Amino acid sequence: MTVRVFNPTEEGGSVPVQVTAIMIGVEDLARSKAFYGEGLGCAIDQDHPGFVSFDLGDGSSSLSLYEREAAAQDAGVSSEGSGFRGVSFHFIVRSSADVDEILGKALEAGGSVVKEGAAAQWGGYSGYFSDLDGYFWKVASAS
Secondary structure, three states, rough: OOOOOOOOOOOOOOOOOOOOEEEEOOOOOOHHHHHHHHHHOOOEEEEOOOOOEOOOOOOEEEEEEEEEHOOOHHOOOOOOOOOOEEEEEEEEEEOOOHHHHHHHHHOOOOEEEEEEEEOOOOOEEEEEOOOOOOOEEEEEEEO
């Protein structure tokens, strides 16, 4: 799997919007893994307890499946009602400063910060914002 990390100092000074990963919160991970992997022929890139990622090919975002309850917990919201829709867009950036910059830009544009940037349990740094229609974006970096 190749992950393109954006460096704003090398590429014009601003961070453009990119969808690097699409994550779907699912009720039954094994069933959904079979649907996408066996049913649709998506190549499994990562396969962990509670998480599966598919490589959708060059030029495409990856598709990740995460247990719905765990995905909502990661975003810091309830999995029921309007708090979480079961889908979030993920934007991978170079640094924690870039995460905070993107969260700030989303807030300035009228969105809301759902979860402030913070150290993540997997060792990186991430935060969530919601767009004007309530769709969640996770902004994350490995550092």
